[in-house]
Amino acid sequence: MSAISVHNLHKSFRTKRKAAGFKASFAALWQPDWQTVEAVRDISFEMENGELLGFIGPNGAGKSTTIKILTGILHPSDGQASVLGYTPWIDRQQLAYNIGTVFGQRPQLWYHLPAMDTFYLFGKIYELDNRTIEQRIGLLAEAFEIEHLLQT
Structure with missing residues (x-):
């Protein structure tokens, strides 16, 4: 059995299209212009135990x-x-006991401070x-096997 198995995964969101100008924005409160945004389109892959996987893209x-x-945070x-x-979206609680996820959306390290100093600063x-x-x-x-990077 694969550790992760994904077949034809899709995710779309329905969002309001932003109206230009005050009058159009006000009118959009009652009659919004909706658009469908396709965030994930037809992804399929298998990952076996022991493999590492990275997602790279714009x-x-x-x-x-x-x-x-x-x-399990979102439903496809x-x-x-x-x-x-x-x-995942059905068994989220049980799955959460077996996995961990780290999202790095914003840099938390300060360029001019060594990593350890930054960690101590945030700790304080x-x-x-x-x-x-x-x-x-x-x-x-x-x-994360980064001990050798902490003093840089």
Whole structure:
């Protein structure tokens, strides 16, 4: 059995088209102009245990939407998916005990500060003691295999 199995996955969103000008924007409150945006179109792939997978593409290509479907955050418009034997949007709670997801939408590291200094700064902002900060840094650095990058 594949760790992840995706067949003909689709996700569309219905959004309001932004009207130009004050009068049109006001009228759109009562009669909005809707458009369908296709975020994910016909994605199919299999991933076996032990394989690594990365999604690369431009903004708006559907990378985050696909991950959100595979973690059960979003329901697909069409298609099938299985993650560790679970249907993510049906078995989200059970799946959550077996997976982890990290979204890096905004850079949290400050360019002019070493990574460790940035982590300690954010730890202090969130009122964590040094021991807790060190434990979390160690845990995450080991999990992501980035210990060698922490002093750069």
